Amino acid sequence: MKHSNQMTVSSIDKRRWIVLVLQMQVGSVTAYVYNLTIYIGPMNEKLGWDPSVVILVWTVMMVVGLPGSLIGGKLNAKYGSKFALKVGGIAFGAAVILSAFSTSAIMFVITDSIACLCMYVVYVSQLANVGALFPDKSAFATGLFIGATSLGTALLAPFIEWLTRTMDLMHGIALQGIIYGAIVFICGFLIVEAPEGYVPANMEKKLDEEEKSKYIDRPDYTVVQILRKPSFWLLIIGVVVGTAFCNGLSANLSLVAQNAVGVGTTAGALFFSAWQISCGVGGIVVGFMSDKWFGPVKSFMLLCIVCAAAALILVAVGVDKYALFLIIIIILGLGAGAILTLIPDTSMQVFGERNFGFTYGILVFAGAGAALIGTQVTTRCTSVMTFTYGAILCLAGAVTFFLITMLLKKESRKEEAVRVGAEK
Secondary structure: OOOOOOOOOOOHHHHHHHHHHHHHHHHHHHHHHHHHHHHHHHHHHHHHOOOOOHHHHHHHHHHHHHHHHHHHHHHHHOOOOOHHHHHOOOOOHHHHHHHOOOOHHHHHHHHHHHHHHHHHHHHHHHEEEEEHHHHOOOHHHHHHHHOOOOOOOHHHHHHHHHHHHOOHHHHHHHHHHHHHHHHHHHHHHHHOOOOOOOOHHHHHHHHOOOHHHHOOOOOOOHHHHOOOOOOHHHHHHHHHHHHHHHHHHHHHHHHHHHHHOOOOOHHHHHHHHHHHHHHHHHHHHHHHHHHHOHHHHHHHHHHHHHHHHHHHHHHHHOOOOOOHHHHHHHHHHHHHHHHHHHHHHHHHHHOOOOOOOHHHHHHHEEEEEHHHHHHHHHHOOOHHHHHHHHHHHHHHHHHHHHHHHHHHHHHHHHHHHHHHHOOO
């Protein structure tokens, strides 16, 4: 990767937290497509566009996650995060502006889908930048970044709603494209990049040579090497089964709550708000635990066990118990937020930064499969069976991640033997 080596370690140490805040701002504005729900009503009322067509942006957004991550990863690997953010920011802003010229719902879906692809181009570069700047606390920093991005996206909603009331609908969208694209482009100049083997000064003083190599000699496999690893293929399976239940609840929690405890839509929305808040906290808490004690793969395994236990407790006591249902939903929400942190952190820590866009893109695609399974469970099953099947999926994920830890140890020993033999 082409990083700037002009800056001293102390300079990077001082600025990396500022960079994290800048990345939070970039993440918030590029995730504006998550507020699409605000436009569906006005587009139907003012333009006569079918809501069922406009909402297709959500489906396409899942599909473009893989190519967007691959493009972002390549740009980041070849030219660095600063370049990727500038290019991605310009393209994102242009796509949003272009969507404002749509003359039909289908045209809007197509142009907004381009914005979604550019969002992933920027996002994967951001994750790589945060991970490189925080080798000592990568999961915690990633959790902070994702949690703050989610909060920032939510805070954009009132601004977007205000624009739809005070301006022509399409003019408001075009204005957002200009503002958001400019923010990302400017931040592309302001962020800093870590040189190869960067270790913060405070960590370097504390680590002995063996521990220091953990951060300096991080894995950095080629795509071919990654594809040859059984642990990579097992990780894909682990992401599908281990995250399916939380993915399903994220998409359909309000309805699940209404069916389980017999509440109305207003209370169902409150359950979803509690879920969203716990999601933001979960990434930070589990990220800290991952850095401090367990590592991303073991954290994933423990997370699946906790989510399975929570679901089984609810089934055993009764899904219609309001207070218990809320507590369990908060616990599972913490797990859903942790997943958003652990997937990119696992990708980077286990397979390296060089082809992070590739590994993360594949895992995003696996997440789409998980969402398909999870949404089918939460929409087709009774409340009791929803949490029963959810527990089974989480337990299957726990077993899969346990097997991954065993495989990683085996692969590590094999690679070490090859390296020692080559040195001799």
